[in-house]
Structures are given as C-alpha cells and as structure tokens.
Amino acid sequence: xxxxxxxxxxxxxxxxxxxxxxxxxxxxxxxxxxxxxxxxxxxxxxxxxxxxxxxxxxxxxxxxxxxxxxxxxxxxxxxxxxxxxxxxxxxxxxxxxxxxxxxxxxxxxxxxxxxxxxxxxxxxxxxxxxxxxxxxxxxxxxxxxxxxxxxxxxxxxxxxxxxxxxxxxxxxxxxxxxxxxxxxxxxxxxxxxxxxxxxxxxxxxxxxxxxxxxxxxxxxxxxxxxxxxxxxxxxxxxxxxxxxxxxxxxxxxxxxxxxxxxxxxxxxx
Amino acid sequence: xxxxxxxxxxxxxxxxxxxxxxxxxxxxxxxxxxxxxxxxxxxxxxxxxxxxxxxxxxxxxxxxxxxxxxxxxxxxxxxxxxxxxxxxxxxxxxxxxxxxxxxxxxxxxxxxxxxxxxxxxxxxxxxxxxxxxxxxxxxxxxxxxxxxxxxxxxxxxxxxxxxxxxxxxxxxxxxxxxxxxxxxxxxxxxxxxxxxxxxxxxxxxxxxxxxxxxxxxxxxxxxxxxxxxxxxxxxxxxxxxxxxxxxxxxxxxxxxxxxxxxxxxxxxxxxxxxxxxxxxxxxxxxxxxxxxxxxxxxxxxxxxxxxxxxxxxxxxxxxxxxxxxxxxxxxxxxxxxxxxxxxxxxxxxxxxxxxxxxxxxxxxxxxxxxxxxxxxxxxxxxxxxxxxxxxxxxxxxxxxxxxxxxxxxxxxxxxxxxxxxxxxxxxxxxxxxxxxxxxxxxxxxxxxxxxxxxxxxxxxxxxxxxxxxxxxxxxxxxxxxxxxxxxxxxxxxxxxxxxxxxxxxxxxxxxxxxxxxxxxxxxxxxxxxxxxxxxxxxxxxxxxxxxxxxxxxxxxxxxxxxxxxxxxxxxxxxxxxxxxxxxxxxxxxxxxxxxxxxxxxxxxxxxxxxxxxxxxxx
Numbered sequence: 030x031x032x033x034x035x036x037x038x039x040x041x042x043x044x045x046x047x048x049x050x051x052x053x054x055x056x057x058x059x060x061x062x063x064x065x066x067x068x069x070x071x072x073x074x075x076x077x078x079x080x081x082x083x084x085x086x087x088x089x090x091x092x093x094x095x096x097x098x099x100x101x102x103x104x105x106x107x108x109x110x111x112x113x114x115x116x117x118x119x120x121x122x123x124x125x126x127x128x129x130x131x132x133x134x135x136x137x138x139x140x141x142x143x144x145x146x147x148x149x150x151x152x153x154x155x156x157x158x159x160x161x162x163x164x165x166x167x168x169x170x171x172x173x174x175x176x177x178x179x180x181x182x183x184x185x186x187x188x189x190x191x192x193x194x195x196x197x198x199x200x201x202x203x204x205x206x207x208x209x210x211x212x213x214x215x216x217x218x219x220x221x222x223x224x225x226x227x228x229x230x231x232x233x234x235x236x237x238x239x240x241x242x243x244x245x246x247x248x249x250x251x252x253x254x255x256x257x258x259x260x261x262x263x264x265x266x267x268x269x270x271x272x273x274x275x276x277x278x279x280x281x282x283x284x285x286x287x288x289x290x291x292x293x294x295x296x297x298x
Numbered sequence: 299x300x301x302x303x304x305x306x307x308x309x310x311x312x313x314x315x316x317x318x319x320x321x322x323x324x325x326x327x328x329x330x331x332x333x334x335x336x337x338x339x340x341x342x343x344x345x346x347x348x349x350x351x352x353x354x355x356x357x358x359x360x361x362x363x364x365x366x367x368x369x370x371x372x373x374x375x376x377x378x379x380x381x382x383x384x385x386x387x388x389x390x391x392x393x394x395x396x397x398x399x400x401x402x403x404x405x406x407x408x409x410x411x412x413x414x415x416x417x418x419x420x421x422x423x424x425x426x427x428x429x430x431x432x433x434x435x436x437x438x439x440x441x442x443x444x445x446x447x448x449x450x451x452x453x454x455x456x457x458x459x460x461x462x463x464x465x466x467x468x469x470x471x472x473x474x475x476x477x478x479x480x481x482x483x484x485x486x487x488x489x490x491x492x493x494x495x496x497x498x499x500x501x502x503x504x505x506x507x508x509x510x511x512x513x514x515x516x517x518x519x520x521x522x523x524x525x526x527x528x529x530x531x532x533x534x535x536x537x538x539x540x541x542x543x544x545x546x547x548x549x550x551x552x553x554x555x556x557x558x559x560x561x562x563x564x565x566x567x568x569x570x571x572x573x574x575x576x577x578x579x580x581x582x583x584x585x586x587x588x589x590x591x592x593x594x595x596x597x598x599x600x601x602x603x604x605x606x607x608x609x610x611x612x613x614x615x616x617x618x619x620x621x622x623x624x625x626x627x628x629x630x631x632x633x634x635x636x637x638x639x640x641x642x643x644x645x646x647x648x649x650x651x652x653x654x655x656x657x658x659x660x661x662x663x664x665x666x667x668x669x670x671x672x673x674x675x676x677x678x679x680x681x682x683x684x685x686x687x688x689x690x691x692x693x694x695x696x697x698x699x700x701x702x703x704x705x706x707x708x709x710x711x712x713x714x715x716x717x718x719x720x721x722x723x724x725x726x727x728x729x730x731x732x733x734x735x736x737x738x739x740x741x742x743x744x745x746x747x748x749x750x751x752x753x754x755x756x757x758x759x760x761x762x763x764x765x766x767x768x769x770x771x772x773x774x775x776x777x778x779x780x781x782x783x784x785x786x787x788x789x790x791x792x793x794x795x796x797x798x799x800x801x802x803x804x805x806x807x808x809x810x811x812x813x814x815x816x817x818x819x820x821x822x823x824x825x826x827x828x829x830x831x832x833x834x835x836x837x838x839x840x841x842x843x844x845x846x847x848x849x850x851x852x853x854x855x856x857x858x859x860x861x862x863x864x865x866x867x868x869x870x871x872x873x874x875x876x877x878x879x880x881x882x883x884x885x886x887x888x889x890x891x892x893x894x895x896x897x898x899x900x901x902x903x904x905x906x907x908x909x910x911x912x913x914x915x916x
Contacts, residue, residue, distance in 0.1 A: 083876045106884075113882040125873040130802055130819055142882035170798070190881065 030058035039089035049075040062241025068272040071246040073229035117192035123179035127171035139190040177208040194225040303400030304582030305476040307466035315405030325382040342619035346612040357550040366499040370419030370444040381416035397587030419447030444503030449496040456487030474577030543608035544601040663707035665795035669899040670804035679910025693780040726782030734771035741768035
C-alpha cells in the first residue's frame with residue numbers, strides 16, 4: 030500500500046516546556062481509515078497539526094506522498110499547492126475555521142487560494158453544499174449558524190479543495206446524534222471514494238464505528254500501540270492504562286460488583 | 299438669608315459648624331443606608347430645584363428682597379435627612395462658586411436653611427396631614443409647613459445676627475461683626491419672611507405636594523421612584539425653572555427691591571452705619587468666588603450671566619449629588635454590577651446589536667432592495683455634500699432626505715436616531731460648544747455671560763472684556779452638530795439596511811485591496827467571538843456568585859477576567875491563522891466578486907448621482 034503520510038520520530042513541546050509529543054512514529058497508508066485515540070492532553074490534536082504542517086516539530090521528519098514537508102519545502106509555491114490541496118484539516122472548533130463573511134465565501138476560499146477560477150470554485154462549492162445538505166445556507170454569516178450547520182460548513186470548506194487526506198479533530202464533539210450519524214456516514218462515503226481519513230478522538234464508540242486502524246497515544250505522549258480497532262478496543266488493560274476507561278462499581282439487585290467501564294465493551298447498544 | 303463672611307464672629311460660626319456637622323454625619327449615614335440607585339436622580343433633581351428656587355428673588359418694594367429655599371418640599375417628599383444633605387450641597391456651591399453666603403458662615407447657613415427649615419416643615423406637615431394622601435389636610439400642612447419652616451429659619455438667622463454685638467465687641471463697645479442688636483435683627487429677619495417670602499415658600503411647597511400627590515397617591519419619601527415614568531417631565535420643569543431665572547433679578551430691579559437684609563457689602567454698610575466694623579473688614583473678603591453675584595454684576599448684560607449661572611449651578615448641584623451618591627455607595631454592599639462588569643457586558647451587547655442589524659437588513663424595504671454598490675456610491679456622495687456645503691438649509695434638506703429614506707426602508711427609527719442623538723451631542727455639539735464663545739471665535743457677543751473689569755492681552759491672544767456667545771459661533775456649533783448628525787444617520791441607515799458581507803463585496807468592486815478587506819472582515823468577525831467570550835464568562839460568573847460581592851473583589855475579578863480574555867483572544871487569533879494556512883492562505887487574499895446590477899439598481903445609481911451633484915453644487 031502506498032504511504033500517504035509518514036511521521037518519523039516526531040517530538041514537540043509547547044514553549045519548550047510542556048511536552049506534547051515524544052518520539053512519534055506513524056505511517057498512514059493511502060485510503061486507510063485511522064483513529065488516533067488518547068485521553069485529554071495526550072497530544073492528539075498536536076499530532077494532527079504537525080501532520081498538516083501547521084506547527085513545526087522540535088525534532089523528527091514528516092513526509093507526504095514521499096516528499097518531505099518542512100519549512101523549506103513549504104516555501105515552494107508548487108509544493109505548497111500540492112500539500113495544501115492534498116491534506117485538509119477540520120478543526121475541533123468550527124468557530125476558528127469559519128473566518129469568511131458568509132458560508133459560500135467560506136466554501137470558495139480554499140479553491141481560490143489554490144488558484145482555481147471563480148467559476149470553477151463556485152461550481153465546486155455548490156456541489157459540495159448539495160452533498161452536505163447546506164445549499165440554503167450560502168448567504169449566512171457563520172455566527173448565524175447552529176453548531177451542526179457550522180460543522181458541515183467547516184467540513185465543506187475543506188472538501189471543496191478535494192484533498193487526498195482528511196484530518197478531523199474530534200469531529201463528533203458537541204453534535205447531536207443525527208449529525209453524528211451523518212458525519213460517520215460521510216466519512217465512510219469519502220473513504221470508499223479513496224480518501225484517507227484520520228480522526229483524532231477519545232470517543233470509543235466512534236472508533237468502533239469507524240472500524241479502521243487505531244493508534245493509541247499514552248499519557249506520556251508516546252504511541253502505546255497500533256492495531257485494528259477490535260483488537261485495541263478489547264484490550265481492557267491497555268485502555269485502562271491510557272485512561273480511556275475507568276473502574277466502575279455498581280449494583281445488580283443485591284450483588285455489588287466491580288468492572289472496567291467502557292461503553293464499547295459492556296454497554297453495547 | 300445667606301449670611302456673608304464678616305457678619306458672624308468666630309464665637310458664633312465655630313459652634314454653628316459643630317452643630318451642623320452633627321446633622322451632616324447623621325444625614326450621610328441615613329442616606330448611605332437608605333439610598334437606592336433609583337433615588338439618586340430625585341435627590342439630584344431636588345438639589346437642582348433648591349438651587350434654582352433660591353435664585354428667584356422676591357422684592358419688598360423700596361426695601362429688601364428675599365427668596366424661597368425649597369428645603370421643606372424636599373423634606374416632605376424625600377425625608378428631612380435627605381433635605382439636610384441636598385440643601386447643604388446647594389449652599390456649598392453657592393458659597394464657593396457664586397459667593398452667595400460666606401465660607402465661615404457656611405455652618406450657620408446650613409443650620410438655618412438646610413436643617414431648621416426642612417425639619418420644621420416636615421414636623422408641621424406630619425402633624426397637619428397625618429396619614430392623609432388627599433384632600434385639604436396635606437395641602438394645608440404643606441402650605442403651613444413651608445411658610446413656618448422658612449420663617450423659623452429666618453428667625454434663627456435673626457438671632458445669629460442679633461447676638462453679635464453682645465458676644466463680640468471692641469474696647470469701646472463698638473460691634474466687631476454684625477452691628478444690629480437683637481431688637482432690630484430678629485424682627486427684620488423674621489417678619490420679612492413671615493409676611494412675604496414664607497408664604498411664597500408655602501405656596502411652592504403646596505403646589506408641588508399637590509402635583510406629586512395627585513400624580514401618584516402612594517408617593518412618599520421611600521417610594522420616590524413610583525413616579526419614575528414622569529421623570530423626564532420633572533427634568534423639563536427644572537430646565538424651565540433654570541430658563542426663567544432672569545426673572546429673579548429683573549423683577550426686583552423693576553420694583554426697586556434692595557439687597558437682602560444682612561447681606562450688604564462693605565460700601566453699603568459704610569453708608570448705613572458711617573463706619574465698617576473692624577472684624578467685618580478682616581473677614582468679608584476671605585473668598586474670591588469665580589462667578590460673584592451669579593454673574594449679575596455687570597449692569598447691561600446681567601440677565602445673560604444670571605441665566606448661565608442658573609444652568610451652571612443646577613448642573614453643578616446634580617453632578618455633586620451624583621458624586622456624593624457614588625461615594626456613599628462605594629463601600630456599601632450591594633448587588634449592583636461594578637463599572638468594569640457593566641463595561642464588559644456592554645461590549646457583549648455588540649453581538650446582539652449586530653444580530654439586530656442582520657435581521658433588519660433582511661427585512662423588506664426600499665434600501666434593502668438596492669445593490670450595495672449603489673448604496674456605497676450614494677453614501678459617499680451624500681457625505682461629500684454634508685461636509686462641503688456651508689449652509690444650514692442644505693443640511694436640513696439632507697436630514698429630511700435621510701429621514702424619508704429611513705421611513706421608506708422601514709428601519710427602526712428609534713434605534714437609529716437614539717444613536718444619532720448621542721453621537722451628535724458628544725462629537726458635534728459638546729466639542730463645538732466652546733467655539734461659540736467670542737474667546738475662541740472673535741465677534742460681537744449676542745449674549746454676554748461674563749463681564750471682566752478689562753480686556754486681557756497675552757502675546758497675540760486677547761480675552762475681550764465682555765465674554766459671551768457670538769452669532770457666528772452659534773452658527774458654527776449648529777453646522778457641526780448637523781454635519782455629525784447627518785453623517786452618522788446616513789452611515790447607520792446604510793449599515794442597517796445592508797448585510798455586512800454585501801458592503802465588503804461592494805468595496806471590493808471599488809478596488810479596495812483584498813488584504814484590507816480581509817483585515818476588516820476578520821476584525822468584524824473577531825468582535826463577535828470576543829463579545830461572545832465576554833458574555834459567556836460574565837454569565838458563568840453570575841451563575842457562580844452567591845450574595846454580595848464587595849467593590850474591590852469585583853474589580854479584582856473583572857481585572858483577572860480581562861487578562862484571561864486577552865489571552866484567549868491571542869490563542870484564538872493563532873488558531874484562526876492556522877485554519878487559514880491550512881486552506882492554502884499564502885498572504886495574498888483572493889475573494890469572490892459580485893454579480894451584475896439590476897436595471898432598478900442602475901436607475902437608483904443615476905438618481906443618487908443626480909441628487910448628490912445637485913446638493914453639492916446647486
């Protein structure tokens with residue numbers, strides 16, 4: 030399988046003090062579905078931002094489609110277009126991502142920066158908006174959108190750039206069940222069309238639904254384990270260690286018992 | 299009844315200060331305990347009223363003159379202790395700024411007018427009116443109270459005058475201060491007030507009681523805010539009173555009423571007695587007030603100065619009472635929001651207002667239908683006309699034009715014109731106001747405010763002898779106010795009828811660089827995020843605060859929050875920049891353009907150009 034994104038020995042710390050990533054090695058194959066999981070503060074978002082070339086790691090190297098992503102290569106206009114057009118990033122907070130006057134402007138922003146003509150940008154924008162069911166929102170400013178609508182516009186604004194790799198940071202966070210389902214189905218549809226999907230999350234049911242490769246980040250900011258979803262999710266000891274599940278005591282009738290609590294394992298719906 | 303410096307000996311004025319100080323201390327404590335935010339306007343209104351009513355001099359033809367004090371009605375409506383403080387504040391302004399009443403005699407004057415008069419009125423009113431709220435008894439009580447309150451106060455002043463020859467006299471028995479014995483001073487003060495000024499005070503008190511009791515049957519000291527709806531009317535009454543103050547010197551001059559008894563100057567005293575008492579000489583020039591005799595000194599232009607003094611004094615009284623209330627409430631536990639809190643939540647309101655703007659823009663109306671480009675051109679043309687033309691009729695025509703457009707667009711007139719009035723007043727009227735004076739704009743004054751002994755010249759600059767308002771200056775003030783008001787109303791109207799994004803795009807058509815637009819747009823967007831953060835944090839704070847928070851703690855809280863907000867702001871900016879980078883932003887911004895204009899847009903553009911050119915050149 031062709032490697033889309035490859036991270037080699039990435040180390041990153043905030044202000045040179047607070048460690049966020051230490052010695053991360055990860056390979057993401059083209060067309061794969063990958064979930065990066067870990068507790069709050071384990072470095073998921075940081076890893077995604079490194080993969081998008083938004084922050085420069087203290088040490089280590091990043092490759093996209095075999096070409097190195099670095100400060101120097103990002104200065105090259107041709108590579109910049111290739112990389113920015115190839116990797117899309119959906120921020121956890123949609124408010125951060127929506128900076129244009131209206132939803133439609135949001136849609137055409139990316140394509141126009143990549144040098145597409147206005148007509149082509151607009152036609153792509155309309156296609157994507159139809160696909161996401163937000164055709165009617167074009168004229169609205171972002172502060173007049175609901176949380177779910179914002180998320181769709183944010184994803185749409187990335188999809189119009191037709192990226193190969195889609196990085197999503199906690200995409201289902203704060204969405205209602207219907208919007209969550211829509212999002213999960215969308216990710217599958219995109220994946221079936223050959224897109225690589227990388228999701229950072231601590232929502233184990235989402236990891237289960239996605240059913241792809243899982244990389245587990247420990248609280249020491251290292252990759253604890255990489256493997257298929259079902260193996261990782263059934264490894265209670267590992268999940269307990271990285272604080273994604275917790276011990277739980279509760280009563281069934283007269284008997285009290287203690288077990289590891291994970292909504293994936295015991296409370297499957 | 300304002301005893302000047304030099305009439306009272308230290309043996310009298312020092313004890314009088316002490317007695318009054320006791321009342322002030324109690325009064326301030328009572329006020330601090332009882333004063334609510336809602337009562338402050340009434341308190342300041344009462345002070346302004348008292349100041350103005352004292353300017354209405356009532357002559358006794360061929361003899362003296364006197365005036366009402368208004369302390370009694372304040373005592374009836376807001377309580378006697380409130381009257382003590384309100385009238386004392388007024389007397390302080392009169393003594394310090396206008397030289398009415400002495401500095402040394404301030405304690406005694408307060409005792410007579412701010413303590414004796416209100417309390418006597420209040421006791422009599424209570425005794426006569428009982429608990430009745432309507433009928434004859436409150437009226438009778440108010441009249442009797444006002445009348446006797448002032449008369450007793452005058453009698454006190456008479457006694458203070460009358461004991462001076464006894465307590466302070468020179469080696470030969472010659473009086474050092476007020477020269478007349480008790481047998482002359484007491485009747486002179488008492489009967490003058492009992493027969494003329496007292497009844498006037500009584501009538502004023504009665505009329506006001508009638509007004510307030512009929513407006514609101516439950517009106518009482520504690521329930522002052524019950525008449526809140528009528529507050530602006532009361533301010534109008536105060537303003538009308540101020541406007542009428544010239545009557546207070548015109549009528550006495552016509553009828554030949556002289557100085558008030560016991561308020562003569564040194565010259566008059568010499569004429570009356572043949573000498574000037576030794577102690578008087580030392581004290582009577584103690585203080586040089588900035589506006590002596592309420593600006594009525596100069597013979598010809600006295601009324602203008604008197605009028606200006608009336609307004610100045612009333613404004614000072616209101617201001618001082620506000621400051622005093624703030625001071626009293628400063629250390630007081632209350633659930634009020636601190637200023638910083640208020641400021642922060644005010645910023646947060648920006649969010650809501652913008653929602654309103656967006657909602658309005660999508661409402662159907664004349665301007666909403668037009669292309670934003672037409673509106674931008676129209677605005678520029680009109681702004682040019684507003685600021686190029688130098689005559690009032692054009693400004694008025696433009697104002698009328700904007701008003702009609704606002705009507706046709708079904709805009710929220712109240713919202714627009716409230717802002718226009720606010721901005722027009724502060725950035726037009728107040729800023730231009732000084733230039734109305736001939737100190738700044740040379741010219742012949744049409745209304746003289748102050749007359750100096752002589753003109754002063756420094757270097758190339760001259761202060762004329764007669765300082766007043768010139769017609770040229772007045773025109774300038776009117777022009778600037780109109781220009782500001784027109785510009786603001788125009789901008790508001792266009793903003794309120796055009797979604798922000800449309801304006802941005804129209805500006806792009808006019809070749810405004812993309813980078814500028816991007817910055818403006820991001821700033822605009824950022825204001826919302828900022829406002830929302832502030833509002834959320836404010837709500838979070840309220841939900842976590844139980845009971846009272848003292849001032850310093852509230853300030854610490856707000857200051858800490860400001861810090862956090864700025865930090866959040868910075869983080870947010872960094873993130874947004876990353877989001878832009880991620881979508882291919884390279885430093886040069888490319889934005890979408892705009893569709894073609896409709897036929898009606900072209901027509902409107904033509905009309906706008908025609909109107910603009912007509913207004914500018916014809």
